[in-house]
Amino acid sequence: MLVAVGIYKVKVQWGDCDGARIVFYPNFFRWFDEATRNLFESRGLPWVEMIDRYGTRGVPLVDARATFRRPARFGDALEIATRVTRWGSRSFELAHDIRIGSEVAVEGRETRIWGVSDPSNPEGLKAGHIPDAVKALIPAEPA
Amino acid sequence: MLVAVGIYKVKVQWGDCDGARIVFYPNFFRWFDEATRNLFESRGLPWVEMIDRYGTRGVPLVDARATFRRPARFGDALEIATRVTRWGSRSFELAHDIRIGSEVAVEGRETRIWGVSDPSNPEGLKAGHIPDAVKALIPAEPA
Amino acid sequence: MLVAVGIYKVKVQWGDCDGARIVFYPNFFRWFDEATRNLFESRGLPWVEMIDRYGTRGVPLVDARATFRRPARFGDALEIATRVTRWGSRSFELAHDIRIGSEVAVEGRETRIWGVSDPSNPEGLKAGHIPDAVKALIPAEPA
Amino acid sequence: MLVAVGIYKVKVQWGDCDGARIVFYPNFFRWFDEATRNLFESRGLPWVEMIDRYGTRGVPLVDARATFRRPARFGDALEIATRVTRWGSRSFELAHDIRIGSEVAVEGRETRIWGVSDPSNPEGLKAGHIPDAVKALIPAEPA
Numbered sequence: 001m002l003v004a005v006g007i008y009k010v011k012v013q014w015g016d017c018d019g020a021r022i023v024f025y026p027n028f029f030r031w032f033d034e035a036t037r038n039l040f041e042s043r044g045l046p047w048v049e050m051i052d053r054y055g056t057r058g059v060p061l062v063d064a065r066a067t068f069r070r071p072a073r074f075g076d077a078l079e080i081a082t083r084v085t086r087w088g089s090r091s092f093e094l095a096h097d098i099r100i101g102s103e104v105a106v107e108g109r110e111t112r113i114w115g116v117s118d119p120s121n122p123e124g125l126k127a128g129h130i131p132d133a134v135k136a137l138i139p140a141e142p143a
Numbered sequence: 144m145l146v147a148v149g150i151y152k153v154k155v156q157w158g159d160c161d162g163a164r165i166v167f168y169p170n171f172f173r174w175f176d177e178a179t180r181n182l183f184e185s186r187g188l189p190w191v192e193m194i195d196r197y198g199t200r201g202v203p204l205v206d207a208r209a210t211f212r213r214p215a216r217f218g219d220a221l222e223i224a225t226r227v228t229r230w231g232s233r234s235f236e237l238a239h240d241i242r243i244g245s246e247v248a249v250e251g252r253e254t255r256i257w258g259v260s261d262p263s264n265p266e267g268l269k270a271g272h273i274p275d276a277v278k279a280l281i282p283a284e285p286a
Numbered sequence: 287m288l289v290a291v292g293i294y295k296v297k298v299q300w301g302d303c304d305g306a307r308i309v310f311y312p313n314f315f316r317w318f319d320e321a322t323r324n325l326f327e328s329r330g331l332p333w334v335e336m337i338d339r340y341g342t343r344g345v346p347l348v349d350a351r352a353t354f355r356r357p358a359r360f361g362d363a364l365e366i367a368t369r370v371t372r373w374g375s376r377s378f379e380l381a382h383d384i385r386i387g388s389e390v391a392v393e394g395r396e397t398r399i400w401g402v403s404d405p406s407n408p409e410g411l412k413a414g415h416i417p418d419a420v421k422a423l424i425p426a427e428p429a
Numbered sequence: 430m431l432v433a434v435g436i437y438k439v440k441v442q443w444g445d446c447d448g449a450r451i452v453f454y455p456n457f458f459r460w461f462d463e464a465t466r467n468l469f470e471s472r473g474l475p476w477v478e479m480i481d482r483y484g485t486r487g488v489p490l491v492d493a494r495a496t497f498r499r500p501a502r503f504g505d506a507l508e509i510a511t512r513v514t515r516w517g518s519r520s521f522e523l524a525h526d527i528r529i530g531s532e533v534a535v536e537g538r539e540t541r542i543w544g545v546s547d548p549s550n551p552e553g554l555k556a557g558h559i560p561d562a563v564k565a566l567i568p569a570e571p572a
Contacts, residue, residue, distance in 0.1 A: 021305040025204045029169035058163045065208040162450040311490045315455035347454045351494040
C-alpha cells in the first residue's frame with residue numbers, strides 16, 4: 001500500500017532553544033505546520049496552486065498534540081516524516097515523526113479542516129469538502 | 144475543594160497572527176508555557192526561587208495537546224485559566240482554558256516532569272521527586 | 287511642547303531567552319512593533335479604526351535599528367517608551383527606549399511608511415499621505 | 430583580496446508572515462543570527478568548537494540594523510550573503526545582504542562583541558580578545 005510521506009529537514013538554531021539549551025517546545029508545532037505544507041508541496045500541491053485550483057484558503061487546526069521522547073539541542077539535525085493518517089470529507093489527520101539520527105525525538109498529531117471562504121462572514125473560514133483529486137495525490141495510511 | 148487557578152492575560156498582537164489574520168497556532172503553546180510559570184508565581188513560587196529553594200532546573204514537556212474551538216484574532220483579549228489536574232511523584236499535568244469573553248477558544252493540556260540536575264550528564268535533566276511543599280502550595284483538582 | 291509617549295510593558299518570558307539566558311535579540315524588534323501599535327491605540331487610534339477611518343493597511347518598515355546597552359534576562363520587567371520623532375508626508379520615524387528599572391537597556395529606531403492599497407497591485411501596498419488628523423493626535427518631538 | 434562570504438538559504442514559511450502576508454520583520458533579524466553562525470561554521474568554526482577551542486561563550490549584539498527595500502512573501506526563496514566588514518580587537522561587524530532572485534530585499538548590519546566568561550559575574554559575559562586564528566579563518570572586507 002502506497003502512503004505519501006513528506007520529509008522535512010530542520011537544523012536546530014540557537015534562537016530555537018531556551019535557557020536550558022533545548023528546543024523551546026512551541027517550535028516543534030511551528031515545524032509541524034511547515035512540514036504539513038511541505039508534504040502538500042512534495043506531492044505537486046504548492047500552497048498558491050491550492051488556492052487557485054481548489055479554492056482552499058487554509059487548513060486551520062482543530063486539534064494538535066505532541067509527545068516528547070527526548071530533547072533536541074542546538075545544532076541537532078531533525079528529520080520530520082509527515083503523512084496523512086485519515087482523510088475525512090471535510091477534515092484530515094496528520095502524523096509527524098521527528099527523528100534525530102535513528103532515534104524518535106517527538107511524535108506529533110494534527111487534525112485540520114479544509115478551509116474555504118465563508119460567504120456569510122468575509123473574515124471567516126468554514127470547513128469545505130476536500131477534493132478527491134487532493135486525496136488521490138496524497139495517499140493516506142490504510143485505516 | 145480548593146483548586147489553585149492562575150489567570151494569565153494575553154492581548155493578541157499583529158505579529159502573533161498569520162496571513163489568515165488568526166493566531167498562528169504554535170503561539171498558543173508559547174502562552175501555555177508562560178501561563179504555567181504564571182501559575183507557580185501566583186502561588187508564591189517564582190522560578191528563580193524554585194531553582195534556589197527546591198533545586199528544580201525546569202519542567203520539560205512529556206506531552207502537550209490543544210483543541211481549537213474558535214480562532215483568535217488580532218486585538219482579541221485572551222484570558223488563560225491554568226490549573227494542575229494531577230500531581231504525580233515526578234510528573235504533573237496541567238489544563239489551560241483560553242477564553243475570549245465568555246467563549247472558550249482553546250483547551251490545552253500539558254504533562255511535564257519535575258526536572259533536576261542529572262549528575263551522570265551535565266547537559267541533561269532527569270525527573271526528580273516533586274516536593275510536597277510545592278504540591279501543597281498549588282492544590283490540584285480532585286481526582 | 288507636548289510630545290505623545292506611549293508606555294508599553296513587557297515581562298521577559300522564558301521562551302524569549304536563548305541558551306545564554308538573555309533575550310534573543312529579534313524579540314526586541316517584535317516588542318518595538320507591539321509598542322508602535324500601542325502608541326497609536328493609546329492616542330485613540332486602534333488599528334481596526336485606522337483601517338476603517340483612514341484607509342491605512344499597515345505601516346511597513348523601511349529601516350529598523352537597535353543599540354543594546356545591557357542584556358535583559360528572564361523575569362525582567364521592561365518598560366518601553368515610544369514616541370514619534372518625525373512625521374514626513376508619507377513616512378514617519380519612531381524612537382523606542384527600553385528601560386529596566388532606571389537603566390536604559392535598549393534604544394530602538396524605526397522608519398515606517400503609511401501603507402495604503404495599491405490599485406495597480408492587489409497584493410501590494412504603497413506609501414500614502416499621512417492624514418493630518420493622525421499627526422495632530424500624536425504630537426512628535428520638535429525637530 | 431579574499432573575503433569570506435557565507436551563504437544561508439531560507440524559504441519563507443507561512444508562520445513567518447503577518448496579516449499582510451509579508452514577512453513579519455523581526456524574523457529578518459532571526460535569520461541574521463542564523464546566518465552569522467552559518468558563516469563561522471562554513472569556515473570550519475562550528476559553535477561547539479568555538480566554545481571548546483577558543484573559550485567564547487557567545488557573540489552578543491551591540492547594535493543591529495536593517496534597511497528594507499522590498500517585502501518578502503510566503504514561499505519566497507531568500508539567499509543571505511554574510512561577511513565580516515570589520516574585525517576589532519574585541520568586537521566585529523557583519524553585513525547581511527538578503528536577495529530574492531537578483532533583487533536585494535534587505536540589507537542588514539550587526540555589531541557584536543566576542544563574549545567570554547566574566548569571573549566577577551557567573552551569569553555575565555564580557556568582551557574578550559578575538560583570537561587571531563579566528564580572524565585569519567574569516568577574512569574581512571578590506572577597510
